[in-house]
Amino acid sequence: MSLTDVDWSKLPAPEDDSTAARVEGTTLPQLELAATDGSKVHLADLTGTSVIYIYPKTGQPGVPLPDGWDTIPGARGCTPQSCAFRDHYKELSALGAGHIFGLSTQSTAYQAEAVERLHLPFPLLSDADLTFTNALDLPSFEADGQTLLKRLTLIVRDGVVIKAFYPVFPPDRNAADVMAWLEENPA
Template identity: 30%
Template sequence: MALKVGDRAPDFTLPSQSGEKVSLSDFLGKKAVVVYFYPKDDTPGCTAESCAFRDSYEVFKQAGAEVIGISGDSPQSHQSFASKYKLPFILLSDTNNQVRKLFGVPATLFILPGRVTYVIDQEGIVKHIFDSAFDFKAHVSESLKTLEAVK
């Protein structure tokens, strides 16, 4: 069942690009979290989206939020992707798509992993969901708009 605005985001723990385990609960009570699910490292759309988050990362930090990208790629792939594009935020490896399923992220065109962004407040409540496979940069603007409104 897909998450809806107002639902409590399910906790999860996944390995990051540095190999350390990261949980959603690590941030609860401290900061909001913007979790963006994307199909694949180093593909044109995913690179554009990730670089847009990179370019606004300081704005997210000033808004009191952490950015976390999640795809099915390995931690090694994430490490290479983050290094190549100087991504300053956490990338998590969901190799068996368990967290993608937990959040109910739909597939794009029934075959590609979906591109969906969730804005989760400090208490773990989903405040906004943005689902767009092709409007990569809107994931950033929609998230920032929501963070401003939640303040």
């Protein structure tokens, strides 16, 4: 089985804790996040439509995931989710997504390995200091002493969250769900 071929029926699905309801309509905070392309991104200042998929942690070949990773609802699937956004990048852009980002609490250096290995055509953003997480009160969990984010995808227009997908499961279907929503809700 490859990293992108996962039997989702054997993994625990996350439950809806109303995070989407409290995040939709929120104006993004004025802060900058480090990106894997070397830039600093001010999400609140981006114009047009942006898609930000938030994920717990990408694994690295040869490095074990936290103990019990597959028993944490929604933890597994960061690579298939990123690959789906990569594979649908052109379609998402054609539907008006001017900016696409992945976001996690991992360091930019750690994320850079995933961008290169997975050939992602968009940058990943680091919220290692949890400023974005805390400002939006994003759902998180602890694993091996790390604060990790629960999987959530935001569609933002001119700095305001207009749609939040949560919980996201299975993660490899997330990009297709975002495309369907963008088709039904053009800018």
